[in-house]
Amino acid sequence: MKTSPVRALALAALLGVSALAGVAYAENPMVGGAAMSADKDIIDNAVNSADHTTLVAAVQAAGLVETLKGAGPFTVLAPVNAAFEALPAGTVESLLKPENRAQLTTILTCHVIPAKALAADVVKLATDAGGTAEIDTVGGCKLQARAEGGTVTFTDETGGTATVTIADVLQSNGVIHVIDKVLLPKS
Structure with missing residues (x-):
């Protein structure tokens, strides 16, 4: 079942709770040793983690700072530094070069969903679709979302x-979900 950003946004508005924790957060979780403020945008929070x-450096190199400071709403799947380190040697350094900006932009925008999709929304989408939901990203990638256990x-x-x-790290212009791997588009 194909999931549109509009459906994801509608579900986000209806559900608005975290399925992974079982309850809504009273406060945002700490990320990278820093408090995350729901009153700040994605970039203003990410720079503190x-x-x-590495993700912040890549977003800057790709020229996406102003976009991710925009109104949104966005759901950002934010790989940790270790996820970038797990890529083949030299990959990050190569992607950060100006001549590879288009490729870097494609990779980064494959981590952005053009809607506010909390964990509960993703769980519901996957459940309603029989276990796996296809989600379109800003970068044109199609991600398969699953919720299990x-x-x-x-x-x-x-x-x-x-x-x-x-x-469910809430932002003024969406939500961040921290992930442990860099997601890649097909070649």
């Missing part, structure tokens, strides 16, 4: 699967 310095995962077009390690 010690676990997302209290864990939400996203599988990219190359078959790589990222697990949500911290869900």
Whole structure:
């Protein structure tokens, strides 16, 4: 079943709770040793996370800062530094070069869903679709979202699967889900 960003946004508005934790957060979770403020945008929070310095550098190199500071709503699947380190040697350095900006932008925008999709929304989408929901990203990638045993995962077009390690980090312009792998578009 194909899931449109509009449906994801509608479900987000209806559900608005975290399925992974079983209850809504009274406060945002800490990320990378820093408090995350629901009153700040995605960029203003991400720059404070010690676990997302590579992601922030990549967003800056791709020229996406102003976009992710925009009104949104956005759902950002935010790979931690270790996820970037797990890529083949030299990959990050190569992607950060100006001549590779288009490729970097495609990879990064494959981590952005053009709607506010909380964990509960993803769980419901996957459940309603029989276990796996296809989600379109800003970058044109199609991710397969699954929810099983209290864990939400996203599988990219190359078959790589990222697990949500911290869900529902609320932002003024959307939500961040911290993930443990970089999602890649098909070649």
